[in-house]
Amino acid sequence: MSITKKLITWYSKNKRDLPWRETTDPFKIWLSEIIMQQTRIEQGTSYYLKFVDEFASVEELAIAPEDKIMRMWQGLGYYSRARNLHAAARQIKNQYEGQFPVSYKELIKLKGVGDYTAAAIASITNNEAVPAVDGNVKRVIARLFDIRDDISTAKTYNTIKNISAQLITKDDPGTFNQALMDFGALRCTPKNPKCTDCPLSEHCLAMQSGMVQELPVKYNRTKKKYRYFNFLILELKNGKQDFFYILQRTEKDIWNRLFQFPLIESEQLLKENALIKELSKRIPDAEAGELTISRQYKHLLSHQIIFAQFIRIRLKNEPQKIPSQWIKIPKHKIVDYGIPRLIDQYLKTEYF
DNA sequence: GAGCCGTGGGC
DNA sequence: TGCCCAAGGCT
Incomplete structure (x- = not known):
């Protein structure tokens, strides 16, 4: 046959x-x-x-x-x-x-x-x-x-x-x-x-x-690139509701069109001092209150290895000088937005 | 052609 | 700070 x-x-x-x-x-x-x-x-x-x-x-x-x-x-x-x-x-x-x-x-x-x-x-x-x-x-x-x-x-x-x-x-x-x-x-x-x-x-x-x-034979192994993501969760209490800022990724990069928290990419994960400095550089009129850093996450992609941490920052005032693409949303509305697995897992295990 | 783009599971 | 693989396609 x-x-x-x-x-x-x-x-x-x-x-x-x-x-x-x-x-x-x-x-x-x-x-x-x-x-x-x-x-x-x-x-x-x-x-x-x-x-x-x-x-x-x-x-x-x-x-x-x-x-x-x-x-x-x-x-x-x-x-x-x-x-x-x-x-x-x-x-x-x-x-x-x-x-x-x-x-x-x-x-x-x-x-x-x-x-x-x-x-x-x-x-x-x-x-x-x-x-x-x-x-x-x-x-x-x-x-x-x-x-x-x-x-x-x-x-x-x-x-x-x-x-x-x-x-x-x-x-x-x-x-x-x-x-x-x-x-x-x-x-x-x-x-x-x-x-x-x-x-x-x-x-x-x-x-x-x-x-x-x-068999089969497959060559062509490309090296993985290491990246370090510091996500800022800028929290605002406005009356009864809790808000934070998100934005959509639109660059030719990973996770295009998904949403994320404001991101600082660096050579290594940043410590508290550097984070505060970066924050005041980006949002000069922000008054930061309590700051909490998450555990370090390791997230594997097909061509990249990402180390990430999430930094919760209580804002004492609502800053005016924020980037135009940032969106302020009530926290619970995050479920309406497509987000990367990494962020989803952080939110589910450590945040909510 | 070669590099890029996610995530989860098996080993 | 493991490596490979899975109903591939785009640039």
Whole structure:
């Protein structure tokens, strides 16, 4: 029996029961694909359910405010996906009259939809025989064909895509693509792959050459950058309500479009004296009262390691000379804003 | 092409 | 002050 047939058979018995496998609605398939990019099923599923519950159609998503989408995406990471999701929804509303495109050719034009995602959606919703090559597929095919080249290069990507194009079935390409991915996720795993009784072992060249554990090969390790964040929580009591200041991140940097407390980035975490000096430099007319420094947090990102501390400062007066982008909000309203995980965890464990 | 962009979990 | 990986895409 061919690799393809064995794979399809394996899939019919072992496929994962996932919410978006109950539909071929391109809107829902697209949502699931964007949410699951570089994300584990266990992490992304609740977000998928939340989004399909909140937005019945791509048009509803298109007219939603961006801040609402960012709030809903909070905690999922890679926030450019959320911004691109919104942009793509507006593209579809404006250029396709709300009719979701299903061909690879049109899908690839959407913001946030690259080669993998366009192929996945087109194969599932439009029966196009286009190979969807994700991390799972790269690994499975690298092992099956004993490909020892660096899988992070475009050349190897094309090699693998061509092989998958040879294997894909024209009658049910969506199932084939998903079968290959599930096989990688459940069976041909990065570590400790289940090679015993593997239905594809007789086809597996890496198995024959003893290279399974060494594949796939991936170079290109970039060093992580260290950063030090001092967040200022400037607290105001105004009558009965408690307020503090937040602002939106808008630079080409991490956490773009999320909200945060006023930030002082430094070479090392600052001590109390330096903090007071920085505060008076930034807000000359502020009268600081009690000052409390949190524990030190270490927050890991894909390319950065962030050390952070949060400094609560009671203000005795309401300063006038504050930066224009700062927003004064009642503390409890912070739940309406999308914030980074780091800040969310601080607020939940130490602040509220 | 290479660097950048989050978060959580396994080991 | 660990390292790798996960349904990638953008610049």
